Amino acid sequence: MPSLKAIRKRIGSVKNTRKITRAMKMVAAAKLRRAQDAIIAARPYAAALSTVVSELAEVAGSDAHPLFEDRKGKRTAIVAFTSDRGLAGAFNANVVKRVEAFVANELPADSEVSLRLIGRKGNQYFARRNGNITSYDPAATGATALAISGDTAHRIVDDFVEKRVDRVFVVYNEFKSAITQAVVIKQILPVVAEATSTGASAGRPDYSYEPGKEELLARLVPLYLQIGLYRAALESIAGEFGARMSAMESATNNAGEMISKMTLDYNRARQASITKELLEIIGGAEALKG
């Protein structure tokens, strides 16, 4: 049985921990709201750009741009989004595990895999295991997500066009709700143009293109990739806060449980010591009487 003082100290420290986890939960909840707003704000842009790119790809022919070309090569790049900080449950572990499972099970055995990592946690993990890391950026925040996704888009476009890689995938946590995130893996290069309904193409007016269709595609496809990565980054940010919120929620609950259990122990120990003292006094008094 630990001493009364030790239990009291321990209760105090768990109470402090609970304060911290509760505060972290509230911070994550507030940030989550902002991240969700950013996802919604990006929707009109993404929808319009995706329509224009698929229309263009259709009128120009899908072999019009090198980024549509499926070379069937074995060099694969993976862009993985993790967070900079932990204490978010299995958020980061899910991403790195998915990447490893994907490389081991779903890619051909002779694939050469290179990684472009966004987020410190993913970098730590793969650096320790000697992963082939081409680039690393700190995790995106609401303010930097657009710049990071733009930079990454240009890098992978250049890698692809210069034939340093043949396929590019992106892995991230998709934000489903505050308590669920699902790890998603998507091919982003070569671009798979979303098929527009063929009926619509007949009635489409003739646009004048400036510069030509192919040049326009060359300008817009990187933007299209950028918005794809931007959305992945935003989903990952929202997912991180969601994961942290639920992790901190259960940490707070666990701390509460621990505190009540320890308070019980404390009271029991105190009662035991009182009883012991009483018995000693009574025993002493009896001895004097006799």
Added chain:
Amino acid sequence: MADVKLLSGHSTSLDVNLVTPRGVVAHQAADGLAAPGELGMFELLPGHIPLLAALKPGVLTIAGKARVRYAVSSGYLRVDPAGAVEVLVEQAVLGGEVDVDKAKIELREAEAELGKWGDRPTDGDWKNLVNRVAWAQARIDAA
């Protein structure tokens, strides 16, 4: 019925919608606009034929009751058959809201980085620097 459609297609004002990934920046009726096209600045007036044009970083001017200047980065401008103008750019800032000092610092830094590039082959990172220079310059021009 067809005539009515034609008339509305050639209305006397442009319905301009300026959109970035961060949300809709401006949605307004305008008498005309000037945009930094990939092939040079161009002006757009109501009743333009359907057009899809690539934009490079520069100054976009929307002329309505007042002339409003925006610094925009790369994207595209589309005039649809109904005459609505959709301007999609990666970034857009109102001319009056540009932080000129910050833009100048960014311009200097990016140019210094580019200067250090030397003979290395140009890759995606080089392109990112070029874009950064152009975007900083566009903001300074718009301010």
